[in-house]
Amino acid sequence: MTKSLWWLCLVSALVLPSPGLSAPGSPLAATPPMGWNDWYQYGCKVTDAIVRANALAMVQSGMKAVGYTYVNIDDCWQGQRDAEGFIHPNKRFPDMKALGNYIHSLGLKFGIYSSPGPKTCAGYEGSYGHEKQDAETYARWGVDLVKYDWCSASKVYSPDQMRAAYRKMYEAILSTGRPMVFSLCQYGLEAVWRWGASVGGNMWRTTDDIGGGYDRVSLFGFQQNGLGKFAGPGHWNDPDILQIGLGRLNYNEELTQMSLWCLLAAPLLAGNDLTHMTEATREILTNPEVIAVDQDPKGIEGHRVWQEGPLEIWAKPLIHHSVAVGLFNRSLSPLPMTVHFKQVGMPETVRVRDLWARKDLGTFHHTFSAEVPSHGVVLVKLQ
Numbered sequence: 001m002t003k004s005l006w007w008l009c010l011v012s013a014l015v016l017p018s019p020g021l022s023a024p025g026s027p028l029a030a031t032p033p034m035g036w037n038d039w040y041q042y043g044c045k046v047t048d049a050i051v052r053a054n055a056l057a058m059v060q061s062g063m064k065a066v067g068y069t070y071v072n073i074d075d076c077w078q079g080q081r082d083a084e085g086f087i088h089p090n091k092r093f094p095d096m097k098a099l100g101n102y103i104h105s106l107g108l109k110f111g112i113y114s115s116p117g118p119k120t121c122a123g124y125e126g127s128y129g130h131e132k133q134d135a136e137t138y139a140r141w142g143v144d145l146v147k148y149d150w151c152s153a154s155k156v157y158s159p160d161q162m163r164a165a166y167r168k169m170y171e172a173i174l175s176t177g178r179p180m181v182f183s184l185c186q187y188g189l190e191a192v193w194r195w196g197a198s199v200g201g202n203m204w205r206t207t208d209d210i211g212g213g214y215d216r217v218s219l220f221g222f223q224q225n226g227l228g229k230f231a232g233p234g235h236w237n238d239p240d241i242l243q244i245g246l247g248r249l250n251y252n253e254e255l256t257q258m259s260l261w262c263l264l265a266a267p268l269l270a271g272n273d274l275t276h277m278t279e280a281t282r283e284i285l286t287n288p289e290v291i292a293v294d295q296d297p298k299g300i301e302g303h304r305v306w307q308e309g310p311l312e313i314w315a316k317p318l319i320h321h322s323v324a325v326g327l328f329n330r331s332l333s334p335l336p337m338t339v340h341f342k343q344v345g346m347p348e349t350v351r352v353r354d355l356w357a358r359k360d361l362g363t364f365h366h367t368f369s370a371e372v373p374s375h376g377v378v379l380v381k382l383q
């Protein structure tokens with residue numbers, strides 16, 4: 001290799017964006033993306049009016065103020081392709097660009113959904129063979145996030161072509177020049193956490209669809225242990241949308257999901273009707289001290305430090321030498337639990353703050369104990 005060629009290689013390696021990482025200086029998904037997704041509440045009945053109403057409610061409910069930003073349309077918005085192959089929305093979405101403008105006018109960001117296959121999971125038009133055109137269309141509409149759902153891609157690609165299929169859309173997005181969070185959805189197949197970032201993923205689903213009650217939420221949430229080393233600023237494990245406010249979880253179970261998702265540094269996508277939520281749901285979704293655990297700038301995913309049957313203790317290191325600790329009781333009766341500060345790498349004397357109650361509990365030596373409700377959690381910050 002000549003000297004000038006060597007220099008050229010070195011300079012391009014330093015200057016060109018590397019797949020999986022945000023462009024230098026770009027804050028794309030620097031902390032886990034927060035927002036809303038229509039799928040669990042509305043499914044294929046979603047409309048432009050529903051999306052607008054929820055976007056407005058995201059502002060009016062105080063969710064925007066604590067960090068919720070992305071308004072994501074899931075499956076079922078697609079209509080037909082025109083003679084040149086460009087995708088158009090169906091009649092439930094008369095004007096996507098106008099919808100994007102409205103979302104942006106509220107200071108929020110606009111998310112959309114497609115599939116690397118010919119059809120989406122609900123049988124609508126996918127991006128197969130039209131990746132570049134679709135990315136251009138999304139850029140024209142002002143899209144800020146693309147959820148890319150495997151679905152019928154299994155009919156046209158073999159599992160070993162999955163990475164290339166995702167990279168293809170990533171490159172199409174990159175070539176538009178518009179930053180879009182790239183959200184991989186293939187249900188955790190092929191250990192996606194090991195390669196999701198290398199194909200441009202800013203987040204990737206680690207699990208199948210969570211839709212359900214405490215059994216699903218606890219199964220999916222607690223099985224995330226061990227995946228933390230693959231996540232960090234710009235690329236996150238995604239155990240799926242929050243089930244809070246959908247009528248599937250009781251109060252303590254909702255606290256469990258929110259606490260666990262925040263300890264996991266998971267994307268926080270509300271899945272409920274934001275225009276009609278109870279005050280309890282609103283408070284669970286918007287507790288700023290709990291959200292600060294999720295959004296901690298260090299971006300370290302928490303992990304399980306102790307387990308005894310249905311009792312689990314999880315910890316997440318935070319900035320300023322503090323640690324968030326969740327004491328979870330998966331059993332059917334309330335039980336006392338104790339965390340030893342040594343278990344979470346803290347000194348023998350620490351200050352303890354209850355994050356749900358937003359209350360200082362005082363200074364403790366060696367241990368902190370609490371009665372934890374059935375299917376519930378006590379979430380504290382140790383400083």
Ligand code: GLA
Binds near residue numbers: 039075120122149209
């Ligand atoms: C799959 C995904 C869901 C949702 C539906 C839409 O099941 O995992 O999150 O997007 O498709 O059809």
